[in-house]
Amino acid sequence: MDFIPQREFFHPEVQSKMKRKRTSENVFISSYAYSPRDQFLFVGLTSGKICYWKKKNMEQKYLVDRGKDPELVELETPQHHKGDVKCLIYAKIEGLDILISGSADRTIKLWEPKNTKIDKARQLLMYPWFVPLQIVKDFTSINASLIDNSVWVQCFDIKEGENLGIFAGDSEGSMLIFRAPEDWRNDCVFELAKKTPSIHRIGIIQVLLVVQANFVFTISFDQQLKGFDATNGSEFFCIKNPNKTVYTSIFWDNQFQELYIADECGYIWVLNVYMEKPLIQKKIVDEKIKKIEIMEDTRSLLIHTDYGVRAYKVKRGQKSQDMLGHQGPILKIITLEPQKLEKITRERIPDDPKIITCSLDNTIRLWDAKEMALVTVMESPEYSEISCMTFLINCCLVATGHEDGAIRLWNMEINSSVTLKCDEKSKHQNSISCILGIYHNDSEFLVCGSYDGKVSIWEISEKRSTAQNSMLSSTIFPQLKTVIDNTKTPTAGKYDASEILCLSFYSDDQLDPSMGLMKSSTKNFASQHALQKEGYVLVGGNNKSVNIWNIRTYEFVGSLQEHSDSVTCMANDGKMLFTGSDDMTIGVWEMDNRFLVGRLEGHKDSKFINLIIFYIGIQDLLILSENGLLISCSYDKSIIVWKYQHKQIIERFEKTEELRCMDYLSSTKTLFVGTNQKSILTINIEKLLDPLIRQLDFRRLGEDGEFNLDEELELHGYQPGVNIQDLLSNGAEINNIEDMAKIERLLQELKMKDERDRDGDFDTRTEYLDEQEAKNDEDLRMLLQEQERILKQDKDRKFK
Structure with a gap:
């Protein structure tokens, strides 16, 4: 399940988010009510006024549909409330539209349309719309023994x-x-x-009546959610907020029999009441949520805050809840997909996708990617706090760097760890700031960078063939190969700082090491071992440059120097290297000639608050291997998707927390983002992984001067959730001419893949994987070609 933003409703009298301090002059939205039949959205203000939005364009079916902004209308009546409008209900009773409002002025007002005998079309034009029907002023006049005059009604629901x-x-x-x-x-x-009396210790925030299930739910300022039997009033469950804050709103989803819950921190829960199990917990906004509601007609979630009402499309069928459990900032997220690991290790991996995370709370957690469920937790000793993490693919171990300069290897299966040993002279004298696992030329290396300005290179495993035509076996034997002093380079001394902040790896195919970074033009070799890949460790830090070291000879090769501040992260796509920096730019480098191709600018710069500088540097970079899109995240709370070839931003995700690290799973089409506020956010990136991305014209901009990914995909026939390959493989027919473009697109994808395979190196795959992959591609190609033939012969045939 995921929540996709649709539309926002803001009142002109309401203060902006920047003016959060309440005063007597400030006006906020204090309540709202939604009418699905009439497509009206009523809001009550702290000034006592009641307004509503209606569709401006009658061609729009729903209020949240794309198109013209809705029209805002105010109930112009001399009988406004004299206090905050605390609650609103819009109901139809015996064919009569009734609006009920409750206020801090200790009155409840019932409003009905004036001249209800007039037909509906003319009724919309009447002025004013509503007149009072009944006012309950003083509850003590009803029964003084039951009602205390100092107590007031805070919420209600109607049966x-x-x-x-x-x-x-x-x-x-x-x-x-x-x-x-x-x-x-x-x-x-x-x-x-x-x-x-006293079903809660203090005031009740909301009462929710579920007639179909005979339930009554209540939330209170005591931070508890309670469920009662509506007939006898017996309590059947009680849940306390794990965020240690107040629940603010609840709503019952009749279609899926689920309870939606919101709180002051901006979190949304979806609860299975019968199992008393939370299905989803996700942070949506960075402010207090006052009310939530599901719009059944559009399956949209309405979220009301002090500053407006927002509509989100509820997308089901996918696990996308935020992953909670860590108690400190997230340091690293690593996703493990068997199908990708098999191509590197040349072995079958009979396992499901997994996610590994580590945090400043000194724990490493293993998650099941399908269920978003925690599998195991491993904790580092208190005297050795975790500072960074990586995964060693070949030996299937987690490696971590620590604040005391230690390096540990973890076996997640048996829940054990070991510290790498070396002589005193070779030990790091400061925190390990970054760590990287490298699988290169059938050997696995662990590279560690430290604030002491040194890089240690460990050889962790070697693969040796035990017999002819047999599977390769590996022997794990950690051995320190060398320690590189990154400060002792020909460019050292230009900048005083020497701390290492990030590492990356780049390999080049060549026969002669003296050829430097130039790729050999030779393509065919008599022996598969004749071609050796020369590898290079890339070291970035606060010396504003990236130093390049040969991983075999440990020699300094060169340096990349174009940033004006520290280099904080790196990623590479083939021969292209991307460097993120505290100067809020991303450098794009062509590595054959070590040439800066260009810069990407889009993240917000550092800011001053009370004469203090807050640095908001770019924290992580990620390449989508399916199409080469670049993703960056920053402390400015934004995620940007780039088509770097055109220096174009194609998508931007604004979040409410400082973003620190990220990784993605192509199998679930999910991006995982770690934050400084101890949560792991999940973002659906299905549209970013669609092959149709390759056909878009990224130079075409909208009226606002920006590229609109959703509109471009829609123009090219994009349909979320439709997988043509799965459809054809299951024997389904595609017989309408509109699907022709999709078939041609997939055929083009296979053609491009063939060209890449002919130019690529197959040495990193086993014979089994090669044959299986080729067979799958050929089956799909035959299916697509047959469908293409049918469509060309009979274009007018109807879709079955």
């Missing part, structure tokens, strides 16, 4: 039908039930029928 009633919660934590008389159709006057 429709024969036993018409209002369930209300008051400021002392009690529940009130108001009933209408049996002849309420003639004289609809509500009277107090029952009071259940």
